[in-house]
Amino acid sequence: MQSISKLEKNSTYLKVVWSDGEESKFNYLWLRDNCPTAHDKDSRHRMFNILEVSQNINPKKYNVSSDGKLEIEWSEGDHTSYYDPKWLRENCYTIKNKKKYISPYKLWDSSLEKNLETIQIEHDEIINSEAGLIKWLELLHYTGIAIVKNAPVEKNSGLKVLNRISHTRETFFKTPFEVINIPKPNNSAYTAHALRNHMDLPWFENPPGYQFLHCLVNSAKGGDSSAVDAFAVADYLRNNEKDIFDILVNTPLKFRDKDYTQEAIRSVHGTAISLTKDGDYNDIRYSIATLDALDCHPDQMDSVYKAHHRFGNLLHDPKFQINFRLEPGDIFSFNNRRLLHGRTEFDPNSGHRHLQGYYMDRDEIIGRLKYLKQN
Known part of the structure; x- marks a missing residue:
């Protein structure tokens, strides 16, 4: 573990020089806001209100204590803070912002x-081992797609394996939703028609993060599945057709729910490609239908x-798209805001074709994976 070897006070930050030569700049407001006493010991919520100090707060005295902690006596509020050097190093935004970002995808x-x-x-x-659950979650998070094999084929039986992750997300399509050919359909999924590669529910402000299509029966002629990694397509555009990429990142498209059974009008503007703070791919919002x-x-x-x-054509280009047939007992699992899916x-x-569909928010997949990996 690195220790603090030198401290230097500046106008808005305290410079910490570490024993390995690294330097950190810790803003005074940031330090006061993150005093270990600021959080309730049980709920872990921040109880200290940074608005109760002035913007000019600074260390009246500062030093490294005998047990190696950063000790700061503040200019306001008659308060002294003690910071563990391990915590400071792990949360140092100076060092974090110097590191080259590496995408997990x-x-x-x-x-x-x-x-x-x-x-x-x-x-x-997945059902019987934590290692299996982690493997599934890692496929979902990093690759964006997984096919669970040999699941039961009884109705609603997908819930047992999904609940190994977390709760599902309810929508007006109900849980599970039935992907079958029905008369007078309110969604093209409920027909025998081909479906172009698409995401589900792009007209929600926050479309479901993941989708799970559980194949119960697939004896009809046709109905083969397709999938495309839209992050890979976006990456191709970023590297080869930057002008098109920039338009898709910066210009919102308009999506609308056209379901005649609904007593609500759901309409959203959203860019086809959105990026994270690190410039990585966050969401793809795309559905011609x-x-x-x-x-x-x-x-x-x-x-x-x-x-x-151009984007739409690339999303159906044979060099990016995969095709496969779902068998009874398969659960086609994927990141709904990365991977577009379709069918012939x-x-x-x-013959009969019957899938049951489920949604889950992305927070549940990522949060569960982080929890399991820390233990």
Whole structure:
């Protein structure tokens, strides 16, 4: 563990020189806000109110205590703080912001189709072992796709394995939603038609993070599945067609729920590609079926439509897309805000096709994985 070897007071921050030569700049307001006494010991919520001190707060006295802690007597509030050097080093934003960001995502293209076994996992392995659950969560988080094999084929039986992660997210489609061919459908998923690669529910402000399609029966002719890693497509554009990439990142498209059974109008503007604070891929929001009439500025409309057109074609390009057939007992699991999914047309007179669908928020997958990996 690194220790503090030198301290230097500046106008807005305290400079800490570490025993390995690294330097940290700790802002005074940040330090006061993160005093160990600021948090309730049980709930761990911050109880200290930073608004109760002035913006000019600074150390009246500061030193390294006999047990190696940073000790600060503040200019206001008759308060002294003691900071563990291990905590300071782990939370040092100076060092964090110097590090090169490395994306956790494993991008893929059509070559994955020849290696589908790398994204498959046995249902019982997840049910019976923490290692199996971690493997599934890692596939979902890093690769964005997993196919659970040999799950039961009874109705609602997907809930048992999903609850190994967390609770599902309820929508007006109910849980689970039934992907079958029905008369007078309120969604194209409930037909025998082909479905272009799409995300579900792009007209929600916060579309579900993950989707799980549990195949119960698939005896009809047709109805093969497709998937594309839209992060990989976005990355291709970023590296090869930056002008189109920038339009898709910066210009919101308009999506609308067109479900005639709903007594609500759900409409959202969202960019086709959104990025994280580190410039990594955060979300893809794309569905030709539920794109509303765009309302971009007249000077932008031509370039926006051409970017939308180019992106859409790449999202169906054979070099990026994989194709596979779901078997009874398969649970097609994927990041709904990264991976677009579709299917070929099927003949409802040739056999039955029945999937049950579930949604889960992305926080549940990532949060559960972090928890399991820390133990």
